[in-house]
Amino acid sequence: MRILIVEDEPKTGDYLLQGMTEAGFITDLARNGPDGLHMALEGEYDLVILDVMLPGMNGWKVLETIRRSGHDMPVLFLTARDQVEDRVQGLELGADDYLIKPFAFSELLARIRALSRRSKAPVVEILKAGDLEMDLLRRRVHRAGQRIALTPKEFALLELLLRRQEEILPRSLIASLVWDMNFDSDTNVVEVAVRRLRAKVDDPYSPRLIRNVRGMGYVLEDPDANQ
Template structure:
């Protein structure tokens, strides 16, 4: 899941960045309304966490411009204010949910996941590829009836591959969607993590699910390639 965080409070923004990444999300964080609007309209995100009080453009203006441009990415509004008038403004402009600071991080994560589920009903509740299954709501992976524990990064990689099942995805696409657009390290980190995932979902079961397409990237097959 790709999340855009638009928040100018540095401590809160850093906390959200670290916490959401620990949950396995790919996070892009910006500190101004202008930057938030630019990223929200030029890139694909599953959900936007948008503060109301921002420099440049406030959250209401960012949301209004997004909706006027046909950008219907789910938006969770954050504000230090607490009043029905603020909530009404946000919902009238097209916000999908609203949290007042301070808030519980656990509640934020649960509500972000709920927003994405509601916004993408075409996505199956459980992703499957042969005997391999991934449940996004529970963040669980099984091969047949055997649970497979994955780290947040491994889970993010497998989920991305399964959502693009039978399609070849490049290292650049994986880095942008599983790491983030600002990642500046070597792209061989993708090979390393593909290896980690293979050693958990395939090798113990004698299966072959992820195919390396030389010079291009990787493809997760809908059936065992062995």
């Protein structure tokens, strides 16, 4: 799935680009209205994430031009403009969804999946590693045929590890993508969450899938991939 982000605020744009890439999407970033419009019209994107207040051309005009050009890819407004009339205007111009800043990254991903299901764009529904299986649509996890109950944060953490399996994920990246927070070395929230997750998906089974790489982070390894 290819996503175009049109966002002029540097920190937000970089955060979205990293998050979408880590979630497994092919992602491009435009930092102003004219560039975003050009990329949307010339590229073959499955989804556009669009801010309203953009330099050169605002998001309303970008969306209006996209629709007048005959492009029907889903467009999600991600903006700080939270008035009812703003949301109405965006939807009437042809937006498919409207999310207010500040936002939770997990909610953004859920909305992207919902838009993907409504469009023709394919979306990964099942993630696997060995005998561990995650159903993203039904939000269910099984290992060795047994259902495992996870909290929303545990589910999000396991989803990230599964999507990036075989790669060592730094604690800072995990904290940013799962908790929408900057990593603080004095905070052990990641370690505690991983320990609780392993107690559910690893300790009762063999082999163990989630490994701590000292001084670097965590990795989920698929035993079948190493055979």
